[in-house]
Amino acid sequence: MSDALRTWQRSKKPSRFSRFVRGIKKPEPLRERISYTIYKLKVQNQRLNQSYQRMQNHYNNLFRKVTNAVMAKDTTRAHIYANESAEVRKMCEIIMRSQFAIEQVSLRLETVGEFGDIAVEMAPIAKVISSIRGPLTGVVPEVSYTLGEIGGTLNDLVMEAGGATSVPWNVSYSGAEAEKILSEANAIAEQKMKDKFPTLPNADLPRFEKSS
Template identity: 50%
Template structure:
């Protein structure tokens, strides 16, 4: 890692007068501090999403029981209504679960970057993942979506700044491919966890609604 980049990576308390003047011209915390702050904010978002997912799981259990009871009482229309609501709950739950899995990968990658550097190359896919999750959650968890947007902007500025200082560029296409791969892996994990946590939808659910519950 170039010396100039190292100086701005993690400051010591005794940095020179020249550095102080330089910081006044280009204010802002060191890169490592901003990266650590982004990791913390992502952890907060993950916990918030986990709380929401837990509430959805409980709501699903309650709705499932109502659907079963309605079927046993031969209340077909009511059972279908509950089943359709179940499909919608599971669609949202899967989206949130998938986003959690992807953000966990983002957090791991950022922690590695914080400890070992190589920001410009290895962080680029992370920025794409954060923006993708932000767009997916916009209509479901707007507060989390907004916060992820600001986190994405911070990470993007770190990539640009690191690239300018080190002279290291990154392959946009390769970064996009890696981001897509990570998102697909997160989706596969979410699929498995959905099967483990949620029972099969009742027979009353139309085929289209069953597919809807499985879709992102």
């Protein structure tokens, strides 16, 4: 092989600098990241639904045990089952509220991704995710952890979009919007809980007062 050919082949190889530049991953466009965030939220909602179904079945079993214990006049067992039923109901309510909040957040993200002002509308959404994450920690911890990651992504999007458009982060607006979303989710969940969870039988169960 001639020296000229070797020189030409070496010149065709990318330099270290060009390889370094190619290795730098370009950040994904904001709207693509929003779409991926919506997907992750829907996956978490599916996980919450699975947990909810298991807990609802557990509640129904406990409800039957309470009823049987009351009919048998076994007040001690009835009280134990009733207390456990109340705890399970609380967990179901936390999950249901979180589900409706995530649904509303996902819809808002879809609207923002298509038509909205990302810098303005994203902050309340991030606050909602942060608010529902805490109560889920003791109920569905794996979902809570993932929501923490999603919340971090949303906060990054807020900062990036705000920096790109020079739009200030209106804390009062974001807080009010977040409260509105959470209030709507809570109202829907409260009504659904009344429809899906029967009231425990009131049969003079003993009340254990805390000693002072």
